[in-house]
Amino acid sequence: MDFLKLTGKKIVIFGVANRKSVAFHIAKILQEAGAELIFSVLLEEHKKVIDKFFPGSQVFKCDLSKESEIGSLASELKKQNIKLNGIVHSVAFANFSEGIKPFHQVKKQDFLQAVDISCFSLIEIAGQFNNIMEENASIVTISISTTRMAAENYGYMAPIKAALDSSVVFLAKSLGKKIRVNAVGASLLKTSSSAGIPGYIEPYLFAEKVTLRKEALKTEEVANTAVFLLSTKSSGITAQTLIVDAGMSVNYFDKEVVKAAVK
Numbered sequence: 001m002d003f004l005k006l007t008g009k010k011i012v013i014f015g016v017a018n019r020k021s022v023a024f025h026i027a028k029i030l031q032e033a034g035a036e037l038i039f040s041v042l043l044e045e046h047k048k049v050i051d052k053f054f055p056g057s058q059v060f061k062c063d064l065s066k067e068s069e070i071g072s073l074a075s076e077l078k079k080q081n082i083k084l085n086g087i088v089h090s091v092a093f094a095n096f097s098e099g100i101k102p103f104h105q106v107k108k109q110d111f112l113q114a115v116d117i118s119c120f121s122l123i124e125i126a127g128q129f130n131n132i133m134e135e136n137a138s139i140v141t142i143s144i145s146t147t148r149m150a151a152e153n154y155g156y157m158a159p160i161k162a163a164l165d166s167s168v169v170f171l172a173k174s175l176g177k178k179i180r181v182n183a184v185g186a187s188l189l190k191t192s193s194s195a196g197i198p199g200y201i202e203p204y205l206f207a208e209k210v211t212l213r214k215e216a217l218k219t220e221e222v223a224n225t226a227v228f229l230l231s232t233k234s235s236g237i238t239a240q241t242l243i244v245d246a247g248m249s250v251n252y253f254d255k256e257v258v259k260a261a262v263k
Contacts, residue, residue, distance in 0.1 A: 004233055006033040006034060006227070006231055008034060008035070009086060009230075010036045010082055010086075011030060011036070012038045012039075012040060012088070013027050013030075013037060013039050013088040013090070014040045014088060014089050014090065015090030015091045017041075017043075017046050017193070018046075020190070020191045021191060021192065022186070022191060022226075024053075025219045025220050025223035026088055026227060028053075028223075029223050029224060029227045030227060033227065035086075037054055038059075038077070038082070038084075039054065039058070039059040040059075040061075040064075041061055044061070047059050047061065060076070064117055065113075065116055067124055074128040074129050074132060083132060083133065084129065084132055084134065085133075085134050086230040087125060087129060087133075087137075087140070089121070089140070090142040092118040092157065093114060095110045095113060100152060100153055103156060106155070106156045110156070114156065114157065118164065119164045122139075122141050122171070125139075126171050126175065135177075136179075136232060136235065137178065138179070138231075139181045140181075141168060141183045142183065142186060142226070143184065144185055144186060145186060145245040145249060146158075151203060153200060154197065164183065165183055168240075169239045180234075180237065182238060182239070182240050182241070182242065184241070184242055185243045185245070187248045188207040188217065189219050190219070191219060206257075207248055210251050210252060211245070211247055211251065212246060212248075213246055213247070225244050
């Protein structure tokens with residue numbers, strides 16, 4: 001039974017870097033559902049991943065920090081008379097080459113670069129691709145489960161994800177009846193991107209202890225939610241950030257964790 005009715009739906013995916021990427025898992029589920037996938041990647045090595053695991057799919061190189069390249073990709077798809085049913089934006093970047101610094105010491109250049117790639121790229125994509133999207137199309141971006149938790153190791157990315165969440169609301173409003181826009185707010189995951197965050201492993205292990213099931217959130221679980229939001233089965237959902245955290249946000253005072261912390 002084709003419950004999600006994604007067979008033949010044309011979906012552009014931004015953000016596949018390797019097999020651990022959230023975007024990769026989303027793509028695999030969409031592939032199994034029969035969707036027609038189009039990929040946008042940054043590097044040649046990312047293109048090789050697509051060629052290996054999604055043979056026959058169109059793949060384009062596009063630097064999301066350059067508005068002209070986003071526009072060129074949209075123009076190319078328009079030339080091919082492609083009308084999109086969905087867009088996946090699973091992109092984030094922060095320069096942690098100097099390690100994690102106190103928030104008040106964040107460099108303006110690094111902060112604005114992260115906003116540009118991690119947040120404004122979604123706005124630019126929505127603007128450039130709007131005219132080649134079908135009625136009732138869906139845009140989904142990947143956010144985080146809370147932007148109100150001041151975790152030192154996440155650096156300045158939480159405020160940027162807060163801007164992303166707010167952008168989802170404003171895009172959903174401005175795109176109106178034609179396109180739904182949502183985010184999946186994921187708690188800590190084991191991805192290659194997270195591996196690049198200094199001191200990430202201990203918070204990841206803590207998050208596992210705080211989930212209600214005492215088991216870490218799986219990337220596939222986040223991907224499943226994103227695919228649902230891409231389908232018309234979620235037609236009543238727009239301008240939302242759906243939290244996927246295995247109950248972590250309600251369980252910070254888990255008695256076992258508290259006991260271990262105050263010993």
